[in-house]
Amino acid sequence: MLAARRVPRIARSFATVPDSAGYKVAAVDANQPTSSVTFLVKAGSRFETKPGVAHALKNFSFKSSAFRSALGTIRQSELYGGVLSASLGREHLALTAEFLRGDEEFFVQLLAEYIQSAKFTRHEFQEYVTPVVEAESTEASSDPAVYAIELAHALAFRNGLGSSLFATPHSSLTVEDVSAFAKNAFTRENIAVLGTGIDQGTLSELVQRFSGAAKSTGAASSTSASTYFGGETRLQSHGGPETVFIGFGTTGAPSPDLAAFSAFLSPTPSIKWSQSLSPIASAIPAGTSVQSVYLPYSDASLFGLLIQGSSGASVKEAGKAAVQALKAAAKGLSKEDAAKAAAKAKFAAASAIEGRDSLVNILGSKVLAGSDASVNTVLQPFASVTAASLSKAASSLVSSKPTFVAVGDIASLPYADELGL
Amino acid sequence: MLGPLSFSLAPYVRSSKMLSKWLTPFASWYNETAGYKKYGFKYDDLLIEEREDVQRALGRLTPREQNDRAFRIKRASHTSVLHRPLPKEEWTSTEEDVRYLAPHVEEVVKEDKERAYWDHLAVTRK
Numbered sequence: 001m002l003a004a005r006r007v008p009r010i011a012r013s014f015a016t017v018p019d020s021a022g023y024k025v026a027a028v029d030a031n032q033p034t035s036s037v038t039f040l041v042k043a044g045s046r047f048e049t050k051p052g053v054a055h056a057l058k059n060f061s062f063k064s065s066a067f068r069s070a071l072g073t074i075r076q077s078e079l080y081g082g083v084l085s086a087s088l089g090r091e092h093l094a095l096t097a098e099f100l101r102g103d104e105e106f107f108v109q110l111l112a113e114y115i116q117s118a119k120f121t122r123h124e125f126q127e128y129v130t131p132v133v134e135a136e137s138t139e140a141s142s143d144p145a146v147y148a149i150e151l152a153h154a155l156a157f158r159n160g161l162g163s164s165l166f167a168t169p170h171s172s173l174t175v176e177d178v179s180a181f182a183k184n185a186f187t188r189e190n191i192a193v194l195g196t197g198i199d200q201g202t203l204s205e206l207v208q209r210f211s212g213a214a215k216s217t218g219a220a221s222s223t224s225a226s227t228y229f230g231g232e233t234r235l236q237s238h239g240g241p242e243t244v245f246i247g248f249g250t251t252g253a254p255s256p257d258l259a260a261f262s263a264f265l266s267p268t269p270s271i272k273w274s275q276s277l278s279p280i281a282s283a284i285p286a287g288t289s290v291q292s293v294y295l296p297y298s299d300a301s302l303f304g305l306l307i308q309g310s311s312g313a314s315v316k317e318a319g320k321a322a323v324q325a326l327k328a329a330a331k332g333l334s335k336e337d338a339a340k341a342a343a344k345a346k347f348a349a350a351s352a353i354e355g356r357d358s359l360v361n362i363l364g365s366k367v368l369a370g371s372d373a374s375v376n377t378v379l380q381p382f383a384s385v386t387a388a389s390l391s392k393a394a395s396s397l398v399s400s401k402p403t404f405v406a407v408g409d410i411a412s413l414p415y416a417d418e419l420g421l
Numbered sequence: 422m423l424g425p426l427s428f429s430l431a432p433y434v435r436s437s438k439m440l441s442k443w444l445t446p447f448a449s450w451y452n453e454t455a456g457y458k459k460y461g462f463k464y465d466d467l468l469i470e471e472r473e474d475v476q477r478a479l480g481r482l483t484p485r486e487q488n489d490r491a492f493r494i495k496r497a498s499h500t501s502v503l504h505r506p507l508p509k510e511e512w513t514s515t516e517e518d519v520r521y522l523a524p525h526v527e528e529v530v531k532e533d534k535e536r537a538y539w540d541h542l543a544v545t546r547k
Binding site: 069071072075079122123126127 | 480481483532535536539542544
C-alpha cells in the first residue's frame, strides 16, 4: 500500500543555463499542472530609440508573423486553452505563453516564430496597436501613483532608466520606428528563454528546433550606465488622491541593505487591520497611506516613500512624519531592528520567486547577464545584512539629492523643504 | 464585381507563354481604348468601393496614396463635367498605372476568409 504511493519527483533546475541556438535557456519544474514559457527580451524602455517605442512594441506582441496571422494566433492558442501575454519593464520585455503541460511544442513554436518573423504591418499598427497604446497611456496618467513614479524616474535618472514606460498619448511614433527597434532587439544575444513547469532538456530542444532563423548581431543591446540626478517637480491633477513621492537613488548593483531598509520603513502591516512596527506607521494621520517603494534595476535602484491622502494638509503631516522617521532610521538602527528588517526583506524576496511573473523577472535578468541564477543567489545576500551595513547604506542613500514629486492640488501640497528634506 | 476579386482568366493566360504573347497586344489595345487613362485615372480607382472589404483596404493606403486618389477622382469628375478629356501630357502613362489598391483588397479578403475558417472550425480530438 505504502510502496505503491509514488512521491512525485521534484526537479528544480534553474541553475543550469545552457546556450541553445544562441538563446540562453533556463527552466524550473515544480511539477505543477501548467507550464509557462517566457521569451525575455532586452527591449525595455531604457533601450528605446524614440519615446514610447518600447510601449508600442509591447502592444505589437502576437500580431501577424510570416507563419500565422494575429487572428490565427489568438484562435489557435484558445483551442489549446493557453494564455498569451506581454509585459514591459524598464529593462525587459517579456512575451509569455501559459499552457497545459504537453502543449509546449505548439507554444514554443508560436513564440519563436513571432520573434523571428513578426511582420509589423502598418494597418495593424493603426487599427490595433495605436488605440491600445493611447488608452494605456491615458489610464496611466490618470493614476497619480503611477504618474508620480514615472515622473520620479525621469527626475532621478533623466535618460535610460528615466524614460517612461508609456508613450505620450499623442506620440509621433510610426510603424517603421517600432520595426527598427524590434529588429535590433529580437536578436539571439538579447533573448533569454525561461520556462516554469517544463523540463530544461525539453525546452532547450524545442528552442533549438524552432529558432533556426533567429538573427544575430554579435552584441547585446546596451546603454550608458545610469547616473542619479534627483530634483523636484509638481504637477496639477484632479480626480485622484493627493500624492507625494519622496525618493532617493543610488547607482551600482542593487544591494540587500536597501531592500532591508525599505522593509524596515514599510508601514504595511503583516496582519490585516493592525498597525505595523514601522516607525512611520504610528505617526501618520488616519486616512493617509504611506507605501515604501523599492525598485532595483541592473545598475541603479530607486527607493522612496509614496504618500497618498485625501487632502494636502494630511499628506503634509504624513510626509513630515515619514521624513523624520527616514532620517532617524538613516542615523542608525538597533541590532534587533536590523535583524527584523533583513528577515522581512528576505521573506519578500523568497515569496516573490514563488510567483511565476516575479520569478521570471528576478531570475531572467541574471540569466541574461550570464550570472548564476539559482534561488541561493537571491536569498544568500540577506545573510550579510547587519546593523552597521544597513546604517551605512541608508545614510549614504539619504545624503543624496532627494527626488520629490507632488501630483494633485499643488496649491496645498507641501514643498520638499517644508517636509524637512 | 469589377476588380481583383472577379472571375478572371488572367492567371491562366499569364502562365502560358504562347497565350500571353498572342493576347498582350490585344490587352494593351483594350486598355488604351477603355479610356480611363484619358481622365487621369489609375485602373484601381475604378474598383467598386461601396463594399466593406474595399473600404477597409482604402483605410490601409498611406496618407500620400489616399490624397493622390482623392485628387485623381476630383480632377476626373471635373473633366467629365467639361465633356473634354485631359490634355494628352496629363494622361496616365502605363508605368504610372500600378495596382496600388488590389494587394490590400486581396489581403482583406484573405483575412475575412481566415476569420470565417476559424469561426466555423470543427475541433476534433486526436
